[in-house]
Amino acid sequence: MKYKRLRGTQDVVPPDITLWRHVEGVFQDTFDRYGYSVIRTPIIEPTDLFVRAVGEGSDIVTKEMYTFEDRGGRSVTLRPENTASVIRAYLENGLHRRGGVQRLCYTGPMFRYDRPQAGRYRQFHQVGAEAIGSDNPAVDVEMMMLVVEAMRRLGFEGLDLRLNSVGGESSRGPYREVLYDAIRSSSELPGELVERYEGNPMRIFDAKDVDTAFKQKLPLISDHLDAEDAAHFAQVQDLLAGTNIDFTADPYLVRGLDYYTRTVFEVYCGDTGAQSALCGGGRYDALVAECGGPDTPAIGFSAGVERMVAALPSTDVGGVAVLAYVVCESQGASAGALRAASALRALGAVETDLSLRSHKKQIQAGEKSGARFLVIAPTQGGTLEVRDLKRREEFAVAEGELPGRVEERLGD
Numbered sequence: 552m553k554y555k556r557l558r559g560t561q562d563v564v565p566p567d568i569t570l571w572r573h574v575e576g577v578f579q580d581t582f583d584r585y586g587y588s589v590i591r592t593p594i595i596e597p598t599d600l601f602v603r604a605v606g607e608g609s610d611i612v613t614k615e616m617y618t619f620e621d622r623g624g625r626s627v628t629l630r631p632e633n634t635a636s637v638i639r640a641y642l643e644n645g646l647h648r649r650g651g652v653q654r655l656c657y658t659g660p661m662f663r664y665d666r667p668q669a670g671r672y673r674q675f676h677q678v679g680a681e682a683i684g685s686d687n688p689a690v691d692v693e694m695m696m697l698v699v700e701a702m703r704r705l706g707f708e709g710l711d712l713r714l715n716s717v718g719g720e721s722s723r724g725p726y727r728e729v730l731y732d733a734i735r736s737s738s739e740l741p742g743e744l745v746e747r748y749e750g751n752p753m754r755i756f757d758a759k760d761v762d763t764a765f766k767q768k769l770p771l772i773s774d775h776l777d778a779e780d781a782a783h784f785a786q787v788q789d790l791l792a793g794t795n796i797d798f799t800a801d802p803y804l805v806r807g808l809d810y811y812t813r814t815v816f817e818v819y820c821g822d823t824g825a826q827s828a829l830c831g832g833g834r835y836d837a838l839v840a841e842c843g844g845p846d847t848p849a850i851g852f853s854a855g856v857e858r859m860v861a862a863l864p865s866t867d868v869g870g871v872a873v874l875a876y877v878v879c880e881s882q883g884a885s886a887g888a889l890r891a892a893s894a895l896r897a898l899g900a901v902e903t904d905l906s907l908r909s910h911k912k913q914i915q916a917g918e919k920s921g922a923r924f925l926v927i928a929p930t931q932g933g934t935l936e937v938r939d940l941k942r943r944e945e946f947a948v949a950e951g952e953l954p955g956r957v958e959e960r961l962g963d
């Protein structure tokens with residue numbers, strides 16, 4: 552074979568694609584029920600957008616972006632996530648002038664040059680949503696209700712929703728100093744590690760190479776929230792406690808993107824391992840203004856489609872139901888087979904076997920396809936033979952009567 556796919560990328564081939572469509576379909580249906588409209592943004596954006604939004608010192612920006620110069624000499628980047636693009640599009644298309652809360656959802660590929668491993672790819676896919684325009688804690692809770700509802704509809708049980716508040720800048724500014732002082736004054740961390748956390752010391756809670764025991768000795772943001780941030784977090788938890796969703800306040804949850812303020816959350820599912828959050832999100836009340844728009848609070852989340860598909864409790868999700876499989880035994884039967892299939896497509900999905908393989912093989916393939924009806928197109932014109940595989944009956948029918956005769960058998 553001459554070519555292979557790039558490391559960290561995947562082909563999704565049948566029948567796995569059925570699971571993908573199921574995951575994306577359940578999320579889309581849930582988005583629809585919550586009043587979200589789909590937004591599509593380019594996969595490629597000016598590099599600066601992500602540097603500013605996701606954060607200059609974040610792992611994503613420093614190590615993981617697919618960045619290159621286009622032929623016009625501009626630095627462009629394959630999107631590593633979609634929140635920054637949605638906010639750019641929200642402002643560029645004047646959605647901020649529409650008032651109220653703008654609810655936008657999306658699905659699509661993202662790109663991060665990460666070390667490939669189970670559940671971690673260089674091209675991966677997210678479904679996600681953003682609610683832009685309110686800092687009401689009820690919006691946070693509604694977002695989490697949406698996420699949990701979609702995941703429950705996918706069959707996930709025992710979901711582990713972890714919640715924290717990383718505070719707004721007024722809480723975080725002073726806290727960062729306290730935290731960095733604690734990191735610097737410890738004799739346990741080597742010098743270069745200490746330096747790494749100078750800009751954003753909260754990243755230490757996300758670091759894989761720092762001991763949990765060390766992290767547990769550090770001051771926590773939850774003890775440094777100012778009155779407004781603390782009240783916001785308390786209201787989120789109160790409202791959430793009034794739903795049927797269990798959650799755990801996790802004071803160590805910080806998330807890897809710099810735009811977050813106040814509420815952050817991640818969802819895990821029992822056996823998928825602590826390493827891999829199925830989804831993550833949070834508030835980003837300063838991002839719209841940072842992108843040049845008016846002061847506009849917002850919250851969102853994204854879920855990894857690959858991780859959802861891999862963790863699905865049941866792979867028995869059903870695909871497209873095939874109504875009929877049209878067998879065509881010779882070149883001479885082709886026109887009739889095409890006409891029969893076309894007429895039946897008004898009623899449902901129809902597969903044609905135009906391979907010209909033997910009668911027996913075509914019938915076997917038809918039976919395997921899951922179709923309700925096998926339709927055998929005649930070589931010489933005349934009547935079609937129909938087998939109703941459900942009722943185990945056979946009948947002959949003139950071409951013009953085929954859809955009617957099939958339709959009258961449906962519904963049982």
Ligand code: HAM
Binds near residue numbers: 857
């Ligand atoms: P994130 O936590 O970076 O957040 O990604 C969200 C989800 O995408 C993760 O929980 C995971 O399921 C999936 N994911 C991330 N990286 C990979 C990877 N390399 N391979 C496979 N799956 C991956 C965001 O992207 C934010 N934009 C979420 C958000 C929206 N916050 C506010 N609005």
